Amino acid sequence: MIKSKRHLLHVIKVDSNRLEYILAHLDEFYYSFDKPKFDKLTGKPKRDGVGNIKKRTINSSKDDLKSIQSRIYNFLRSNISLPKYFYGGVKGKNNILNARYHQGNKYIFTTDLKSFFPSISNKRVYTTLVKLDFSPNIARIITKLITRNGQVPQGIPTSTLIANLVFRPTGEQILEMASRHHIKFTIYVDDMTLSSARDFKHLVPEFLAILKRSGFRISHDKTFYKTKNPTVTGVIVHNNNLRRQPAYNKIVARLEKDDNAIKSLIGVKAYLQRIDNA
DSSP states (O other), rough: OOOHHHHHHHHHHHOOHHHHHHTTTTGGGEEEEEEBBBBBOOOOBBBOTSSSSSSSEEEOOOOHHHHHHHHHHHHHHHHHOOOOBTTOTTTOHHHHHHHHHTTTTTTTEEEEBTTTTSBBHHHHHHHHHTTTTTTHHHHHHHHHHOOBBBBOOSSTHHHHHHHHHHHHHHHHHHHHHHHTTTTTEEEEEEEEEEEESSSSGGGGHHHHHHHHHHTTOOOGGGGGEESSOETTTTTEEESSOEETTTTTHHHHHHHHHHHTTTTHHHHHHHHHHHHHOO
16 A cells, blocks of 8 residues: 555645644644434434434534545545445445345344444554555554544545444454355445344344444444334335335425425435335
């Protein structure tokens, strides 16, 4: 990969002085804001147990740092092939194709990796880059450029790709076990799905143990083992077809009444059409 600073500067397209300035003033190149969490199906804000609106903190980069992160992303994407089980942040793949991959299997297990991006520490990023054959010094510099406050920030160009790369050793363990038992496995960003024609409920604790040993946690309220109308990455999976969630009919009806939501309505209808055509 990248062994020298000269090569790195060529990839990120800045000179040494500018890079040193950015590394010394990283906070100047970020802006943070809290984004309310909305229920996609109702359009209403999600609330915690005491009624407060749930929010996620977005750390977006800007100016030269964002450009550098985009170039790092392009370099990684061009030089590293991800395993087929990754569906999030991968060109040509999406949540609908992820759901379709599991079509035809009766038993489906889904779970959500809790606080996925915050769980990707700068130490994990550095270790991953070294394993990818970046020199230790270059791995240290890149880690500083694509992490903030000791973790991968959600909202920068490299976030999903680097999270996939960090998760890959765990994914390989899950894939190895899944393959032995004729189970399909995919992950879409932080949504993991396992499916099979045969009942594998007794194996679920072993899969979860792999995640736990690797330092990942699951959201128990987003964990399901189903045989009837399972929802995989937002799409209902039947034996012979995929189906939109019924609540989308209410979303369309609500948007049709809002003259300021034309773009959103067009986007939702196009998305639903892709599900219908899958």
